[in-house]
Every structure is written in C-alpha cells, then in structure tokens.
Amino acid sequence: MGNEPIKRKLLSDEIAERILNDIKSGALLPGEKIISERELGEKYQVSRTVVRETLKGLIFGGTLEKRADGTYVRENFNEIISGPVKLILNSGDISVNELYQARIVLEMAIIKLTIVNATEEDFKNMKKYIDILEDKNSSKNEKISSFNESHRCIAEATHNNVISNVYKLIYQLLYKVPRAPLNVEESAKAHKEIYESICARDIKRAEAAILNHMKTVAGYFGIKKLFVDDWY
Numbered sequence: 001m002g003n004e005p006i007k008r009k010l011l012s013d014e015i016a017e018r019i020l021n022d023i024k025s026g027a028l029l030p031g032e033k034i035i036s037e038r039e040l041g042e043k044y045q046v047s048r049t050v051v052r053e054t055l056k057g058l059i060f061g062g063t064l065e066k067r068a069d070g071t072y073v074r075e076n077f078n079e080i081i082s083g084p085v086k087l088i089l090n091s092g093d094i095s096v097n098e099l100y101q102a103r104i105v106l107e108m109a110i111i112k113l114t115i116v117n118a119t120e121e122d123f124k125n126m127k128k129y130i131d132i133l134e135d136k137n138s139s140k141n142e143k144i145s146s147f148n149e150s151h152r153c154i155a156e157a158t159h160n161n162v163i164s165n166v167y168k169l170i171y172q173l174l175y176k177v178p179r180a181p182l183n184v185e186e187s188a189k190a191h192k193e194i195y196e197s198i199c200a201r202d203i204k205r206a207e208a209a210i211l212n213h214m215k216t217v218a219g220y221f222g223i224k225k226l227f228v229d230d231w232y
Contacts, residue, residue: 011044011046011050011054012050012053012054012057015040015044015046015050015051015054016054016057016058018044019034019054019058019063019064020058020063023063023073028073029073030073030074030075031072031073031075032072032073033069033070033071033072034055034064034070034071034072034073036070037051037052037055040054040055055071059071062074096174096221096223097223099170099173099174100174100218100221100223102170103167103170103171103174103214104211104214106163106166106167106170107210107214108207108210108211109163110154110155110158110163110167111154111194111198111203111206111207111210112203112206112207113158113160113163114154114155114157114158114198115198115201115202115203115206117157117158117159117160118157118198119157122153122156122157123198123199125153125157126150126153126154126157126195126198126199127195129146129147129149129150129153129191130146130150130191130192130195132146133146133147133188133191133192134188134192140184143184143187143188144182144184146191147187147191148171150191150194150195151167151171152164152168152171154194154198155167155168157198174221179220179221179222180219180220180221180222181220182217182220183216186216187213187216187217190209190212190213190216191213193209193213194206194209194210194213197209
C-alpha cells in the first residue's frame with residue numbers, strides 16, 4: 001500500500017480507493033486483517049475519524065467485515081454479488097420469459113465486452129470446448145456440457161466479476177426449467193460461429209451469431225415471443 005499523504009478533499013473516498021486497489025492487486029488478500037485505525041491514520045496522515053468513516057463505508061458495501069479483533073477483507077466476494085440476486089431470482093415472481101429476456105440483454109453486452117477484453121488465454125479456454133464439439137467421439141452429454149462451459153468462458157472473458165456471476169446465476173436457473181430436447185449439431189455449429197466471431201473480434205458478426213443462437217434456444221424453452229423478435 002502506498003504511503004503518500006492524502007491531499008484531496010474527499011479523504012475517505014481516496015483512502016477507500018487505495019484499499020480497493022490493494023485488494024484488486026493482491027496486496028491485500030481475502031481474509032486478511034486490515035492494520036489498525038491508528039496505523040491507517042499514520043500511514044495516510046489523516047485523523048482516526050476519517051479512517052473510521054472510510055472503514056464504515058467499506059464494511060457497509062461488503063468489501064470489509066468487522067470482527068471481534070479487528071477489520072478484515074471479506075473472504076467470499078461471490079456471495080456479496082450473488083446473494084441479493086439469488087433472492088430476486090428465487091422469489092417466484094419471475095417468469096421464464098423475463099429470465100430469458102434478461103439473459104439476452106446480458107448476452108448482447110457480454111459478447112461486446114468479451115471481444116474488447118478477451119486475452120489469448122481466454123481464446124485457448126474457449127477453444128477447448130469447441131474441440132469437444134467437433135470431436136466425433138464426443139458423447140451427447142459431453143457436448144451439452146461443453147455448451148454450458150463455453151458460455152461460462154465467454155462470460156468470464158469479460159473480466160468483469162459482476163457480469164459473469166450474475167450471468168451464471170441466471171443461466172443456472174434457466175437450466176432448471178423444463179424444455180424440449182435441443183438439436184446438438186445445430187447448437188454445436190452456433191457455438192463455433194460465436195467462438196470464431198469472438199476470435200476475429202468482429203462485433204457485428206458476433207452479435208448476429210449470438211442473436212440467432214438465442215432465438216433458437218428460446219424455442220427449446222417453449223418461448224414463442226420475446227422483445228428480441230423486433231431486432232430481426
């Protein structure tokens with residue numbers, strides 16, 4: 001953590017930003033104890049009142065947690081993201097159509113962000129599942145599993161934890177809904193087209209590929225009409 005004195009007016013925001021950057025960089029690890037309020041005040045040359053305000057905000061936001069012996073970096077960040085979303089998704093007040101509309105909106109955002117942020121390592125991870133789809137010796141179950149993993153890889157290639165975690169929750173919930181059997185070969189071709197368009201970093205091609213795939217998959221769930229129909 002840097003030792004430069006804080007000079008901005010919003011001192012608590014500046015300290016919070018530095019602590020968050022330390023967590024992102026790995027300088028502070030999940031479950032690690034934060035130094036005392038006195039030490040933080042000395043480090044950043046601010047009062048303990050400002051330090052308390054900073055820590056209070058980070059605790060309220062779920063980044064830190066207060067324990068009997070001090071303040072710690074929260075260990076399970078996925079729960080911070082997924083907890084409230086799970087409550088909404090499992091409330092019983094959401095239809096399959098609503099879930100699928102949410103998925104389409106996310107898929108369209110994800111495909112663009114993935115094209116911008118995906119690394120060579122991400123491409124390699126996606127390719128593993130495309131290879132399974134193209135392997136004549138792969139079983140039907142292996143191919144279906146590869147469909148799921150392919151979508152997970154694409155979402156993770158956004159390098160945005162909020163997006164990838166929310167997407168996985170919606171995806172998991174949709175796959176609990178009864179649906180008609182999918183056409184494995186048709187889905188395999190669609191996934192290959194999506195993969196190739198991402199590798200080419202061709203946003204228009206990728207958007208067309210994902211929309212065509214989503215329209216087909218919607219039929220597996222028995223969904224006949226979505227707002228996405230207006231986009232064709």
